[in-house]
Amino acid sequence: MRAVEIQEYGGPEVLKLVETETPRPxxxxxxxxxxxxxxxxxxxxxxxxxYRVPSLPFVPGLEVSGxxxxxxxxxxxxAVGQEVAALTAGGAYAEVVVTDATTVFPLPEGVDxxxxxxLPTVLPTAYALVHSVGRLQPGETVLVQGAAGGIGTVVxxxxxxxxxxxxxxxxxxxxxxxxARGYGYDEVLVGxxxxxxxxxxxxxxxxxxxxxxxxxTLRRSLASLATYGRLVSFGNASSAKPWQVGQPELxxxxxxxxGFSILTLAQNDPAALRALTxxxxxxxxxxxxxxxxxxxxxxxxxxxxHRVMGARRSTGKLLLRVGxxxx
Numbered sequence: 001m002r003a004v005e006i007q008e009y010g011g012p013e014v015l016k017l018v019e020t021e022t023p024r025p026x027x028x029x030x031x032x033x034x035x036x037x038x039x040x041x042x043x044x045x046x047x048x049x050x051y052r053v054p055s056l057p058f059v060p061g062l063e064v065s066g067x068x069x070x071x072x073x074x075x076x077x078x079a080v081g082q083e084v085a086a087l088t089a090g091g092a093y094a095e096v097v098v099t100d101a102t103t104v105f106p107l108p109e110g111v112d113x114x115x116x117x118x119l120p121t122v123l124p125t126a127y128a129l130v131h132s133v134g135r136l137q138p139g140e141t142v143l144v145q146g147a148a149g150g151i152g153t154v155v156x157x158x159x160x161x162x163x164x165x166x167x168x169x170x171x172x173x174x175x176x177x178x179x180a181r182g183y184g185y186d187e188v189l190v191g192x193x194x195x196x197x198x199x200x201x202x203x204x205x206x207x208x209x210x211x212x213x214x215x216x217t218l219r220r221s222l223a224s225l226a227t228y229g230r231l232v233s234f235g236n237a238s239s240a241k242p243w244q245v246g247q248p249e250l251x252x253x254x255x256x257x258x259g260f261s262i263l264t265l266a267q268n269d270p271a272a273l274r275a276l277t278x279x280x281x282x283x284x285x286x287x288x289x290x291x292x293x294x295x296x297x298x299x300x301x302x303x304x305x306h307r308v309m310g311a312r313r314s315t316g317k318l319l320l321r322v323g324x325x326x327x
Contacts (some may be wrong), residue, residue, distance in 0.1 A: 061092025215240030
């Protein structure tokens with residue numbers, strides 16, 4: 001089968017299309033014939049700095065849609081030929097991927113394979129940020145970093161559906177701001193956000209801030225909170241050193257800080273992941289959320305997909321077309 005492999009860390013050019021053996025599932029696993037693979041910023045961090053890479057060579061990729069190819073011993077509720085979306089620990093930039101059955105989800109009625117590839121990481125993450133971890137209440141205000149990305153576009157829609165009073169987004173360019181405004185945001189800020197957010201909220205700040213960037217951006221998000229405000233960290237795109245927060249930062253505003261990682265949840269509590277994913281998928285079925293696919297690339301074009309995302313030019317969701325099922 002064909003797969004895109006990292007044999008050394010570096011820029012997009014280190015992604016190599018190779019022929020390799022087709023993997024087979026072990027007990028509790030399934031293999032999937034891949035139709036589409038989602039491209040995520042975590043893939044860029046894996047390629048560039050070894051994020052969640054156990055060893056080289058390594059095939060990146062965290063989410064796919066396709067059909068079950070083979071079912072391992074002890075797996076129930078999944079059948080060969082069934083259309084599914086799957087969260088993986090890697091290996092998704094390939095024509096066939098093996099993953100634990102606990103992170104394979106039958107497609108809801110009416111969801112096609114192209115849409116399904118956008119679901120496994122983005123949708124449950126966004127749902128958790130708004131509901132399970134962020135605990136957004138009607139009338140509250142929200143600040144979202146990366147508002148034009150896959151997670152950002154879904155968070156805006158979910159926050160609006162949950163009755164948010166105002167939803168503020170932050171992006172890196174005017175073009176991204178224009179794009180994000182179509183996905184639930186009242187105002188989208190380019191670059192600087194602390195002073196504009198304070199002005200927009202009459203000096204109060206926001207009730208909930210969601211940050212995938214880390215570093216200085218995370219600290220400025222914390223400083224943008226209203227009294228009793230909540231900050232959720234769900235990434236470290238800046239690759240900043242691990243942050244710490246304590247009494248001097250939290251006590252003045254009675255702030256709360258929490259974190260979320262869908263990959264860690266999948267590893268530590270698969271049952272919680274399944275429950276979260278089922279609730280999240282329902283928002284696509286009922287029309288609450290749409291996930292914008294803004295670009296597709298062939299498997300052999302994975303490096304170009306990384307260049308586009310790494311240059312911060314991308315909006316919405318990027319996909320790789322992999323197998324015959326995607327045509």
